[in-house]
Amino acid sequence: MSPILKEVTRNNSELQELKSELDKAVTLKALALTGFMLGMATAALIIEETLADRAHNKIDRPECPKCKAYLESKGWLPRTVMTVIGYITWKRKVWRCPNGCRIGQTATYDSELGLKPNQRIGDDIKQIACVLAVFLPFNIAASLLKALLGIEVSPSAIWNWVQYAGKEAMTRLEKELTELKDRVPAVEETEAGIDLLPLIIGGDGVMVPFRPDGGNPEGKRVWKEVKIGILARLGTRINRKGKKVSMLVRKRVTAVLGDIEDFKARMWLASLKEGILEAKVVVWLSDGGRGFWGVYYDLFANHSKGILDFYHAAQNLWKGARSWFDGRTVKARKWFECARKRLRLGRARGVVNEINAELNSESLPDSVRNSLENLVNYLEKHKGHTDYDRYKELGLPIGSGMVESACKWLIQQRFKCVGMRWSENGFNNLLHLRLAWVNKIYDELFEPICSPNS
Numbered sequence: 001m002s003p004i005l006k007e008v009t010r011n012n013s014e015l016q017e018l019k020s021e022l023d024k025a026v027t028l029k030a031l032a033l034t035g036f037m038l039g040m041a042t043a044a045l046i047i048e049e050t051l052a053d054r055a056h057n058k059i060d061r062p063e064c065p066k067c068k069a070y071l072e073s074k075g076w077l078p079r080t081v082m083t084v085i086g087y088i089t090w091k092r093k094v095w096r097c098p099n100g101c102r103i104g105q106t107a108t109y110d111s112e113l114g115l116k117p118n119q120r121i122g123d124d125i126k127q128i129a130c131v132l133a134v135f136l137p138f139n140i141a142a143s144l145l146k147a148l149l150g151i152e153v154s155p156s157a158i159w160n161w162v163q164y165a166g167k168e169a170m171t172r173l174e175k176e177l178t179e180l181k182d183r184v185p186a187v188e189e190t191e192a193g194i195d196l197l198p199l200i201i202g203g204d205g206v207m208v209p210f211r212p213d214g215g216n217p218e219g220k221r222v223w224k225e226v227k228i229g230i231l232a233r234l235g236t237r238i239n240r241k242g243k244k245v246s247m248l249v250r251k252r253v254t255a256v257l258g259d260i261e262d263f264k265a266r267m268w269l270a271s272l273k274e275g276i277l278e279a280k281v282v283v284w285l286s287d288g289g290r291g292f293w294g295v296y297y298d299l300f301a302n303h304s305k306g307i308l309d310f311y312h313a314a315q316n317l318w319k320g321a322r323s324w325f326d327g328r329t330v331k332a333r334k335w336f337e338c339a340r341k342r343l344r345l346g347r348a349r350g351v352v353n354e355i356n357a358e359l360n361s362e363s364l365p366d367s368v369r370n371s372l373e374n375l376v377n378y379l380e381k382h383k384g385h386t387d388y389d390r391y392k393e394l395g396l397p398i399g400s401g402m403v404e405s406a407c408k409w410l411i412q413q414r415f416k417c418v419g420m421r422w423s424e425n426g427f428n429n430l431l432h433l434r435l436a437w438v439n440k441i442y443d444e445l446f447e448p449i450c451s452p453n454s
Helices: 003-009 013-024 028-055 108-112 123-135 138-149 155-180 260-273 290-300 310-324 329-344 348-359 366-381 388-393 401-415 424-438
Strands: 072-083 086-096 199-210 222-238 244-256 282-286 305-308
Touching: 013 028, 028 086, 072 123, 086 108, 123 138, 123 155, 123 424, 138 155, 155 260, 155 424, 199 260, 199 290, 199 401, 199 424, 222 260, 222 401, 244 260, 244 401, 244 424, 260 290, 282 290, 282 401, 290 305, 305 310, 310 329, 310 348, 310 366, 329 348, 329 388, 348 366, 401 424
Parallel strands: 199 282, 282 305
Antiparallel strands: 072 086, 199 222, 222 244
16 A cells, blocks of 8 residues: 555544545546545545634634624534535634624634635635536536536535525626726736737627516517627737638727617726727727617727628628629629629729619619618718728728627527527626626635625
8 A cells, every 4th residue: 555545544534545446546537537526535635634723823813893792612623625625624712792782693604714604615616606607507517517527416405506696797887887987097017028019909789589577488489689899919920821811819809788878888897908008009999889889889989990881881782782683693693792802802982883873763662762862871971991902901890700700609609509598687796797707806706705605
């Protein structure tokens, strides 16, 4: 027997039993799993001894927070908490008020450990469970937690932890938004050179199904728009063919189930923290949605160059072509291909002039005229945002795929699974937890998490 194992398993029947199973293991899989369990049990013993030693050094007599009298001891009472390495049990000194003040039992060392009264599950488990729920339905998160760590908790418990952590994330955000009225937030630190890269900003919306009456699952679903904004630095990399291609680095995402003013506040906060005021090149990239271009004009027009999503513009060209050449698909396709090429080369004015010449025809049907007028108005409105040839020369993107992608992986993959309908509170709490994960501030919410009694 290894000297280490001999010392560790001495006088402990549980460890001796695990050691016996380890001796019987033949395959590498069996050895690894049994050794893992033995290591976890050993770690639990070490932590229990450490807690016991430290608890004996935390025996200063505290005062009652109400009457200020010194508390009297109730002796050394045990405390058990489930953690990722198993149940941990230790004894610490417990106090109570000699004057009968209703403060309950006080264990000062519990507070130092980040524990709440009656808490039975460690924050480490809650943090892992919540990150599983960030990506998966609550029942699957509970199943994975049991499969991976052997820890059995209910989906409703994970739901409660997510609600609390999500509220904490929202509280922090609301505080930042309030402080934004009086001061500009500090620019977050980045890796060397990241701040010199172009800053790409965009926004879009996606519909999510909600319950019609708060938390009541009955009734027909109600669809509401969630507005999503993304900020990213535009870097480059060499692909397998040795060609330099663009790539997004340091993505920051914001989202809100609210009106456009709520969205603008969050976008401006995120932009300031990302260094929009110091960035050398800033680009707003979005499709033709009126509300999101309003965000550009209100917030970013003085700081960035606006680019209309080329593929969205091309879709509008095709709509106009189908109406113009109704029933003549070959002609419509031929005109569209030519117009699309001119648009791609930054010659939107030529396309507009051609359509205007057609609009001078008195024989043009009203439906076609309306369609072509809408197309002209669309291109005229964005005439300063369609210099696609120059954008490509500068290495800037001309498609808003990064925003559409954010809508898919932030919202659709988690909130639009089959049969899902959300309450606004449940949606907001989980959304802000997902945002915290994407923006790399998730761990901060659990330092420590002050959750409801478990």
